[in-house]
Each structure stands twice: as structure tokens, then as C-alpha cells.
Amino acid sequence: MNEVQLLFVVLAALYGWECACWLRRGAVAFSTWLGTGWRAWHPDTLVGNQNGGFMLAPPLPPLGTLFVANQFPLSLSTEGVLAFVATNVNPGWRPAQSGRFVSFDDLREARAHGIKVLVNGELxxxxxxxGLARRCVEQLQQLVRLQAPEREAVLAENLRGAFDAAAVDRLRQEFRRRVRAVRGLSNGLLGYGFGVVPAVIWHFGFKSSWLGLLGGLIGLTGATAFCFYRAHRALYPKAEDERFTHTLTILLAPTTAMRAHDALSRPLMEGFHPLTLAKVLLPENDFREFARRVLLDLRQPALPFCPNDSPAASETERLARGALQSEAEKFLKAAGIESDQLCRPPLPADETCRAYCPRCQAQFTTAEGTCADCGGLARKPFGPTG
Ligand SMILES: [Zn+2]
Known part of the structure; x- marks a missing residue:
């Protein structure tokens, strides 16, 4: 392998890395290649660790679209904030959470530092x-300024916002409009880097063509960075720091410029609950399956419900989960899905099955005992006709 070939191998490896997307637990990615068929990705299905996993964005033109939705990572009540959420939109284990509780009476200052949320100077x-850290801080700052009865209305309004399917649709339309130029340039850059450049070098030789090729590369990455900056400013007016970092990286790294549209799409839907994106994007059957697992977990999360022994923390967890469940069931009803019908018990897989787990639906040959995967939830026996 000569140096030019080695250069392309390195370029391809770097591009592959740019297509890899780290998903933290609590998040669900929704991706499409040609813009029609969407599918949901959880961090547990891929290479990863206990905090998350990787997924691969569509690597070939037209480079696809990737949105990430999150469950809100804090439990909020009118009394305080708990850094723990018992429910889990992903199959399997929960993300690591501190369980720290701060009452609004004790909350003096909330601020974001990168992806960290600091309260009274502590993590x-x-x-x-x-972006999600900023959202958390904005909510805390808003709630702490209000009296308890007013907080109730704000909490309900914020929760409704997470299930606003019409807002997802509007944002998606706007994204399509804003990303058009960036997507065109990213695709062009991919074709240029992996098609035009090798063909020209093969035909004319490296020495006589490198300067012209480099000029083309600089022109394309510069145009991508410019269009990215404009689209980012329109879609994320408050994210100046991220805009500066992304634009600079796009200018300096052609493989990052080839995936510039991902940096525009990934955080766009992070304020919505994954159920909302599933409704808008997934086919009906996939949405029902997705909704069933989310709702089973909401009704019966894995144990423990709260790792913090303080009564105020447990109460905040209970109230926040109750509000989330009620909003999710209302959302499903509006989508024509009856929650009780969706969560009906499974049929026994065979005649030896005596019980099932109400959360993960694993089946057991003995009725007594618990489900270890769900933190020790009690099994439910099948009915006499089951
Ligand atoms: Zn289970």
C-alpha cells in the first residue's frame, strides 16, 4: 500500500468514526436512510457500557437523518428536584443516577457547565x-422563582410540551428547510473525497493534482461550515458555544464536514419524550410495540423506585412518575390507544410457564419469586385460563 492509499484508508476510518453516535441511556435515537422508513435505536443493542452505547448513522448518500429523544433526566415536584428517574425508556438497566435531592427552599443557584447541571455549586x-443540561437548568430556575401552587401549573405545562406531536412535526419541517444546503454540501464533499479525488489522483498522479484538489476541498469545507453556522444559528439560537466549536471543527476536519447535518439534527428533538417521536416517525405497529414497553415500565418500574431514603425525595419521585404516566396515557388515548388494552398480560409461551414479570414480560416456570432483571419485582402468576 502506498502513501496515498494509506491516506484514503485513514480517511475512511475517520469517516466511519464520524458516523458512530454515542447514545446515553435514557435516550432513544430515530434514524432513516432515505427519509421514509424510520427505526428506533436503544443504547443496549450495540457496543457500549453501563452508561450508554454506540449506534451507526446511515453512512452512504443521502446520509440519512438522525434524531435523538430523551426522557427528562430529573424528577420534579412542587417541593424539589431529585436526580433520579425510576422509569426507563430503554430495555434493560437504568442510567447511573446520583439520587441527590434538593428542596426548592434550599436551592440557591442552578447553572449548566457543559453537560453538567450544578446546583448550589455541586453536581x-x-x-x-x-442542550439538555441547559433545559434542566432553565426549568429549575423557573420553578425556584415561583410559589408551590404556581409550580404545579408550570410542571404540567412542561410535561405537556414533551408530548407535543404537532411541535415535533413543525420542527421537522423547519429542519428539512434549514438543512437542505448543508446536506447537499455534505453529500458533495463525500463524493468529492471518496470519488473525485481518488479518480483524479489515479488519472493524473498525486504530484500534478494535489494543489487543485486541496483547493476544492478547502472550498467545499468552507462552504459547509458557512451554511452550517447559519442553519445552527436559526435552529439553536442559544447554543453559541456549541456553534463555535462545531463550525471550527467542520472547517478543519473534512470528515466532520461530511457529517455536518448530524450535528444539526441530533439535539433538535432532545426536549421531547421518545414516545412522541415514536408516534410521529415509526410505523403504527412499531409505535404500538414501543409504547407498550414504555408504558409497562411506567406502570411498574424496576426496583428500587427511589435510592434516596428521605421522605421528600420519595414523594417527589412518586409524584413525578405519576404525572408522567398520566400524561403518557393521555397522549396514547389521543393516538387511539387504550392503555389497559396495550398493557394486557402476555400469553404463556408454553404449558410450563406459570408466571411473568409485569415489567419486562419475562416468563418463569415457577409462580413464586422475583425477576432479577427488574431489581426483584414480584412475578405475576398467569390466570387459570392463561
Ligand atoms: Zn423483569
């Missing part, structure tokens, strides 16, 4: 993105 939670 409350690490979010999956700087």
Missing part, C-alpha cells in the same frame, strides 16, 4: 448533551 446530574 446534580450529567446530561447527554449541553
Amino acid at each position: 446534580l446530574i450529567k446530561c447527554s448533551s449541553a
Whole structure:
């Protein structure tokens, strides 16, 4: 392998790395290649660790679209904030959470530092993105200024916002409009880097063509960075720091410029509950399956419900989970799905099955005992006709 070939191998490896997307637990990615068929990705299905896993964005033109939705990472009540959420939109284990509780009476200051949320100068939670950390801080700052009865209305309104399917649709339309130029340039850059450049070098030789090729590369990455900056400013007006970092990286790294549209799409839907994106994007059957697992977990999360022994923390967890479940069931009803019907018990897989787990639906040959995968939830026996 000569040096030019080695250069392309390195370029391809770097591009592959750019396609890899780290998903923190508590998040669900929704991706499409040609813009029609969407599928959901959880961090547990891929290479990863206890905090998350990788997924691969569609690597070939037209480079696809990737949105990431998050469950809100804090439990909020009118009394305080708990850095723990018992429910889990992903199959399997929960993300690591501190369980720290701060009452609003004691909350003096909340601020974001990158992906960290700091309360009274100490770490409350690490979010999956700087945007989500900012959202958490904005909510805390808003709630702490209000009296308890007013907080109730704000909490309900914020929760409704996470299930606003019409807002997802509007944002998606706007994204399509804003990303058009960036997507065109990213695709062009991919074709240029992996098609035009090798063909020209093969035909004319490296020495006589490198300067012209380099000029083309600089022109394309510069145009991508410019269009990215404009689209980012329109879609994320408050994210100046991220805009500066992304634009600079796109200018300096052609493989990052080839995936510039991902940096525009990934955080766009992070304020919505994954159920909302599943409704808008997934085919009906996939949505029902997705909704069933989310709702089973909401109704019966894995144990423990709260790792913090303080009564105020447990109460905040209970109230926040109750509000989330009620909003999710209302959302499903509006989508024509009856929650009780969706969560009906499974049929026994064979005649030896005596019980099932109410959360993960694993089946057992003995009725007594618990489900270890769900933190020790009691098994439920099948009915006499089951
Ligand atoms: Zn289970």
C-alpha cells in the first residue's frame, strides 16, 4: 500500500468514526436512510457500557437523518428536584443516577457547565448533551422563582410540551428547510473525497493534482461550515458555544464536514419524550410495540423506585412518575390507544410457564419469586385460563 492509499484508508476510518453516535441511556435515537422508513435505536443493542452505547448513522448518500429523544433526566415536584428517574425508556438497566435531592427552599443557584447541571455549586446530574443540561437548568430556575401552587401549573405545562406531536412535526419541517444546503454540501464533499479525488489522483498522479484538489476541498469545507453556522444559528439560537466549536471543527476536519447535518439534527428533538417521536416517525405497529414497553415500565418500574431514603425525595419521585404516566396515557388515548388494552398480560409461551414479570414480560416456570432483571419485582402468576 502506498502513501496515498494509506491516506484514503485513514480517511475512511475517520469517516466511519464520524458516523458512530454515542447514545446515553435514557435516550432513544430515530434514524432513516432515505427519509421514509424510520427505526428506533436503544443504547443496549450495540457496543457500549453501563452508561450508554454506540449506534451507526446511515453512512452512504443521502446520509440519512438522525434524531435523538430523551426522557427528562430529573424528577420534579412542587417541593424539589431529585436526580433520579425510576422509569426507563430503554430495555434493560437504568442510567447511573446520583439520587441527590434538593428542596426548592434550599436551592440557591442552578447553572449548566457543559453537560453538567450544578446546583448550589455541586453536581446534580450529567446530561447527554449541553442542550439538555441547559433545559434542566432553565426549568429549575423557573420553578425556584415561583410559589408551590404556581409550580404545579408550570410542571404540567412542561410535561405537556414533551408530548407535543404537532411541535415535533413543525420542527421537522423547519429542519428539512434549514438543512437542505448543508446536506447537499455534505453529500458533495463525500463524493468529492471518496470519488473525485481518488479518480483524479489515479488519472493524473498525486504530484500534478494535489494543489487543485486541496483547493476544492478547502472550498467545499468552507462552504459547509458557512451554511452550517447559519442553519445552527436559526435552529439553536442559544447554543453559541456549541456553534463555535462545531463550525471550527467542520472547517478543519473534512470528515466532520461530511457529517455536518448530524450535528444539526441530533439535539433538535432532545426536549421531547421518545414516545412522541415514536408516534410521529415509526410505523403504527412499531409505535404500538414501543409504547407498550414504555408504558409497562411506567406502570411498574424496576426496583428500587427511589435510592434516596428521605421522605421528600420519595414523594417527589412518586409524584413525578405519576404525572408522567398520566400524561403518557393521555397522549396514547389521543393516538387511539387504550392503555389497559396495550398493557394486557402476555400469553404463556408454553404449558410450563406459570408466571411473568409485569415489567419486562419475562416468563418463569415457577409462580413464586422475583425477576432479577427488574431489581426483584414480584412475578405475576398467569390466570387459570392463561
Ligand atoms: Zn423483569
